[in-house]
Amino acid sequence: xxxxxxxxxxxxxxxxxASGINVISKETGFGxxxxxxxxxxxxxxxxxxxxxxxxxxxxxxxxxxxxTTEIQKLSQFWYHCFPxxxxxxxxxxxxxxxxxxxxxxxxxAELDEEGNIxxxxxxxxRNNKNMISxxxxxxxxxxxxxxxxxxxxxxxxxxxxGHCTEVALWSKPAAHTYxxxxxxDKHPARLFIDESTARGRxxxxxxxxxADDAVDIQRxxxxxxxxxxxxxxxxDEKFLHYWDDKLDxxxxxxxxxxxxxxxxxxxxxxxxxxxxYLSEKAGGDERVANQEMxxxxxxxxxxxxxxxxxxxxxxxxxTTVKKEKKPQYFRYEFAQSMEDSRVLKxxxxxxxxxxxEEPESAQAYVVAAVPANSSREECDTGVVSIWRATxxxxxxxxxxxxxxxxxxxxxxxxxHLLGVYQVQRRTFILEIVGPxxxxxxxxxxxxxxxxxxxGVTSVSLRKVVGPITHYLWRRPDSLGAGAxxxxxxxxxxxxLVLRRLQDQLDCGRVRVxxxxxxxxxxxxxxxADKFVSDGRTIEEHRxxxxxxxxxxxxxxxxxxxxxxxxxxxxxTVMNRLMENVFAQLGSGR
Numbered sequence: 001x002x003x004x005x006x007x008x009x010x011x012x013x014x015x016x017x018a019s020g021i022n023v024i025s026k027e028t029g030f031g032x033x034x035x036x037x038x039x040x041x042x043x044x045x046x047x048x049x050x051x052x053x054x055x056x057x058x059x060x061x062x063x064x065x066x067x068t069t070e071i072q073k074l075s076q077f078w079y080h081c082f083p084x085x086x087x088x089x090x091x092x093x094x095x096x097x098x099x100x101x102x103x104x105x106x107x108x109a110e111l112d113e114e115g116n117i118x119x120x121x122x123x124x125x126r127n128n129k130n131m132i133s134x135x136x137x138x139x140x141x142x143x144x145x146x147x148x149x150x151x152x153x154x155x156x157x158x159x160x161x162g163h164c165t166e167v168a169l170w171s172k173p174a175a176h177t178y179x180x181x182x183x184x185d186k187h188p189a190r191l192f193i194d195e196s197t198a199r200g201r202x203x204x205x206x207x208x209x210x211a212d213d214a215v216d217i218q219r220x221x222x223x224x225x226x227x228x229x230x231x232x233x234x235x236d237e238k239f240l241h242y243w244d245d246k247l248d249x250x251x252x253x254x255x256x257x258x259x260x261x262x263x264x265x266x267x268x269x270x271x272x273x274x275x276x277y278l279s280e281k282a283g284g285d286e287r288v289a290n291q292e293m294x295x296x297x298x299x300x301x302x303x304x305x306x307x308x309x310x311x312x313x314x315x316x317x318x319t320t321v322k323k324e325k326k327p328q329y330f331r332y333e334f335a336q337s338m339e340d341s342r343v344l345k346x347x348x349x350x351x352x353x354x355x356x357e358e359p360e361s362a363q364a365y366v367v368a369a370v371p372a373n374s375s376r377e378e379c380d381t382g383v384v385s386i387w388r389a390t391x392x393x394x395x396x397x398x399x400x401x402x403x404x405x406x407x408x409x410x411x412x413x414x415x416h417l418l419g420v421y422q423v424q425r426r427t428f429i430l431e432i433v434g435p436x437x438x439x440x441x442x443x444x445x446x447x448x449x450x451x452x453x454x455g456v457t458s459v460s461l462r463k464v465v466g467p468i469t470h471y472l473w474r475r476p477d478s479l480g481a482g483a484x485x486x487x488x489x490x491x492x493x494x495x496l497v498l499r500r501l502q503d504q505l506d507c508g509r510v511r512v513x514x515x516x517x518x519x520x521x522x523x524x525x526x527x528a529d530k531f532v533s534d535g536r537t538i539e540e541h542r543x544x545x546x547x548x549x550x551x552x553x554x555x556x557x558x559x560x561x562x563x564x565x566x567x568x569x570x571x572t573v574m575n576r577l578m579e580n581v582f583a584q585l586g587s588g589r
Contacts, residue, residue, distance in 0.1 A: 008189065009081050011047040017080065018073050021107050030106075036229055038065035038222045043074065046193070049218040056183075058211045059195035060300065061222040063292040067195050071163050072104050074193075075140070078161055082189040083136035087161030090143045090179065092169035100165065101142045104132065145170040160187035167196040168204035176207070198291065198300035201523045202534035205301050224274070224293035225258070231269040232276060242279070243272040254295040261296075308498065308524035308531060313506060317518045324513045327354040332402075338412045338446075352405075356513045357388065357397035364389040364425035364557050365397075368549035369414050370541040372403065374436040375489050378538040382410050385517075385545035386421055387553070391561035394504075394553045395511040397421070401542060407435060411442035418468055425560065429471035429552040430486040431544065440486055471552050487548055491530055497547040498524070498531050504550050517542045 015035075024030050035043075038061070046057055061067045072089075079085060089104075091097040108123055126133035132140045140161075159182055170176065176194075184190045196204055211217040224230050232239040247255060251271065259265055274293065282289040294300035309317070329351035334341045343353065366389050372382040382405045386398040398421075400413055418428060432440050473487050504510045512518060520543040523534045533540040 008050055011044060014043060014047070014074065014077050017077050021073050021076065023069055023107055024103070035070065036066050036227045038067065038227045039070040041226055042067055042070055042220060042222060045218070045220045046074070054216055054218045055190050056192045056217040057194070057220055058208060058217060059193060059220045059222065060208060060297055061195055061197055062224040062294055063197060065222045065224070065227055067222055068100070068165050069103065071193055071195060072100065072107060075161060075163055076104065076107055078189065078191060079134055079136070079138040079140070083138060085138050085160050085189060086158065087139070088141045088143060088159045089163045089165070090145055092145055092166045094144050096166060097142050097144050101132070104140070145172060145175040158182050158184055160184040160190045162192040164194045165196070167194045167207070168199035168202055169196070173203035198294070200525060200534045201301050208297070221297045223295060225266055225270050225295065230273050231267070232272045234269060238276050239269065239272045242275040243268050247271065257296055308526060309502060309505065309521050314518070314522055317505070317512050317521065320511065321513060321515050321518055324356065327356045327513070329354060332413060334409045334412070338415065341412060343416070352402040353398065353400045354514065355398045359421050362388045362423050365421040365423055366394065366549045366552050366557065367414070367418055367421065367426070367428045368545040368552065369429070369439070370431045370545045370548065371407065371410050371435045371439045372405065374431045374434045375494065375544040376533070376538055376540050377434065379541050381539060381541045383541040383545045384413055384417055385542065385549055386417055387549045389553050389557050391558065391565055393509045393511060394550060396513040399514045399517070399542065401516065407438040408442050411439050411446060414439070414443060415446060425557060427469045427471060427552045427556045429548045431489055431548065432486045433489045469556060471556065487551070494544065495530055497551045498543070500554065501547040501550045510550060512546070514542065517546060
């Protein structure tokens, strides 16, 4: 048996080898096939990366571009070139795993004289559910990243060749981390490929973004328009029906971006195909069409799933944040007592408190607090969000966020920020589900006895903090007068306040300044009547704090402003007209 060569094979040698491989095509049946443009781009990008000693590749693909099949052919080529190499193919489900193994078996087969696949392949020693073993001592394992199997991926084994397919659908993102720890670092022929459609701003999106700044990872995007099959000839009736010799505004933006980034101009035949796909394949649903057949990488991630805010509103929030001045950066340095703790200026990377506006003589402030593991048990970030409120809008002025803050120190942060942003009208809303109840107890002990301080009395502490209007929570289905101190979430109530935040953002009454908050908005998706957060780790407490701030503003401060100010501060004639109309409806006139 020959030793593993140091010199990697060329791209041309791969295509020569691949031309003799038979595959099953849904369009042409069983036999050799000509590679599509997307497959040629994929292989070219991988071999160009290998020349630069890049060994990990992340492939974001449109649907039906032939990426999985081509990577299987490349894997077969790798086993042919490098005897004894150990590899793994990991799928999101048992069905896809079995399909991949069967597909590889068919591609490995050498047909007999009648053109049939023989019962035994001379290249293989073993071929079962979990492994293909080659006669040159190479082995290819087949695994599934499921709810249970994901924890065991790669345990006790090392791999020099890896193919992970439909990664975005893996049920456990940690499975990919486990597997990565088993990748070979020194093998001269090591090669690892992750490929998937987008499926939303989930953990695969995190993987894609992080790879942009990586040294040993290259990103590859395979768009629908890179496949020449996705085209309708100009004599076809479908072309005459769907092509009108002009692009709409969305298509024009995509056309400009494709020309700028990829130096490619799409032909009318391609535009006709995309319109046909949108209308007759995706049922006119642009979200589905952009998810399955994206023009650009970010479009695939934006379009997947039903977004909390929608693409255009997210972009509006992003634009607003970019125009804001940079915040001041601070960090808390906690001591044994509250008054011995300090707030220090720091750099952006070390900050846990961002301040866009220092305290001023404002009309009102809302302080919204969501302790770690409260609103969402999986989210370990504690957040205190401060908003300046007027009758017509609510503006973010500061944001504290930390994963290293206990119940007592989190209560100190709440007390400190309530004391700093001290005006006559000031409300405090705290999530009290789970650990939030412990924070409320800490706050009550602080206010009653000065517990956690160096002998500060409750009277002197109240002078520092000043009068606070606590939020009073009532069950939505309760007709009684009873109320509990602070907010108590449930999935239904969380959905309610998030929808209220959504409405106020859409109306332009909420001004967001934190880019991290916008990130969480982008990750939030609607599934039926509930909202879920996508990503490798769950981060949504900034978003919940913003939603609670809007809840407190709309229920406590805005009615007060209306009673005191009436229509005096209405911004436009239309606002005053609409308020007068609703007032008349309310009075029955």
